[in-house]
Amino acid sequence: MVQLTVWIWVGALIVGVFAAHWGAERFAKPLKKLRRQWGLTAVAGGAFVGLAAASPEIGINVVSALRGVSDIGLGVMFGSNIVAIPLMVTTAYIASRTNSLGDRDSSERSQSNSEAQEQSQQPKTAEHERHRQEHLLRVERTAVSVLALPYLGILGLVAVLTLPALWRGFQPIDAGIIAVAYLAFLGQAVLRGREESESVNWETREIATAAAGLAVLAVGTYLTVRSTENIVSALGISRLVGGLFITALMTASPELFATWSIVQSGQVTAGTTSVLGDHAVTMSVAFVPLALMTVPVENFQLYLVNLLFVVAMPVAYAGLIHFGSDEHGFKRWEVATLDLLYVLYVAIVAFWVLNII
Template sequence: MNVWLWIGVLILAAWAAHWGADQLLTPLKMLRKQWGLTASAGAAFLAIVTASPEVAINITSAARGVSDIGLGNLLGSNIISIPLMVTIAYFASRKKFKNNKEHQKHLDANLLALNKRSVAVLSIPYLVIIALVAILTLPKAWRGLQPIDGWIMLAAYAAFLTHAIIKGREKGENVEWDKKKVWLSVAGAMAIALGAFFIVKATENIVSVLNISEIVGGLFITGIMTTAPEIFKTWSVVKGGEVTAGTTSVIADNAVTMTIAFFPLALVTTPIEDFQLFWVNLAFVGLMPLLYSLFVHQSKELHGFSKCQIFVFDAAYIVYLLTMVFFVLKLF
């Protein structure tokens, strides 16, 4: 198969994996209502499913002996996701919502509305997770992803989820379970597994044809493709009036990627072959939620991101690309 056919397989597999995640999301949304979780706490809970394609990809890459694809996917998706989803959410929120005076205030001030609680519930704990990954993987004596690191990161996600639920618990609702949706969830789980296999298989073949390293393929092929379908979900959720949920879910997804998706790569022991590439990417993984936290903290009465701050997110990603092209990969 030539490279264009594998690109087609990659796109179809990515959509299949995210379709599967959408089907699995329904029962978890019902549990969120039943347990009375707020938007921020619910995002942390629902991320178990919304980030499942990334987790499945890393399980597949570890099983197939191409862990560098999974490592690149882990880093690449976490770098692009925040600037991309925040930008999409900003444009999707530029409309009036009926009977929502608070949103109208944000619209008049040209801000992307955001609940300040999301910093304490999601972004600061996510920064702690990134710092923990750095401590476990960067020192020379501990360099690389090892089984003990994986168990530590699983414990870190358990703490992250527990913290989010405790911080964001309200009175629950009665919900009715639909058998059809439950069966669709089963089909969704199968689609995620199948999609993940073909995403990894397609990436293997594309990097082979293009003669690039597996980790670079994971960064710029797998990582971007697994994030792309989230554009439409974020747009839809925010356009529907759930601005905070649509904007904060990306933080929760990234926390799952850096912990649960970290586990299979650590379990098979993934060495860091290119240390400069790894630490530069990890630095930008940390920069994005740091900007997120600082900007929300700076907001006064109306919490959220200004147009200028949205531009800074996008500019940070452009700086990342330039750093990779000219200083890390040295393509020019």
């Protein structure tokens, strides 16, 4: 009976996660139009559109804080940021190997002016084919300076606000500080990533769909938190661990399809770097509801290991792009390195922190 109950709640978790991401996608469309209207590049736009992409994590944190199960939100916030970089880069690498930009017929290449602009930022067809042969996932140089380094600055601030013994944990004052940090992150991305703006048309139906998406997002995130509560209770594990390794993995899974689609369309940089914009939102805006409810750090060892790997992933991401290849991108061995870094994280948590054997 317990086993059956677990599977029922696993099904509910899957429904909740995909409903939340469906709602986030509807909410993202107006933000993407604003990005074009304001003349933001694909890389800079990642910091802005990341508000929608990270909205499931924001919603989960809000619901978990209101329900008094903030450990779930904390686990999702850290777990999704650790697993997403290797998961999305691996997906982007595979997607870029399975399709050539030159293999599309004329009808598939037909696109709007905005899409053509993003496409023009990608390597030419011949270069793309060469990168495939060289096993290189080409990423624009600006991904490091506009997204990765400022994101590391946000993580440094999180460490300062939550690690010292005198004020360890999440307090309401931290919410205001981290919100200002995100606004600074967004501002620098916008100022450093400008291009010619476009004229876009706004339709009432689009706005109504976005509002409906927000409603579905709210329902999905509530169902996600409730499902996680029941799953961890049935399995006899802590809410933090459930958030780290169950809910976080589930919330990252819908992004795989989006990354695959974006990279196959030829927008390799957009598909590979959007994860950093999402992470900046997750570690700042999604941080706010937890801080407002005052969440203590009960297992400091587990918290410290997670924070270290949350930092290690973008450091590895930026370092491998910048120094691993002369053309800025990921070689096959570098993609494998990111994957192995996640395996190392799981091993440390399982065998050193949790002592499962």
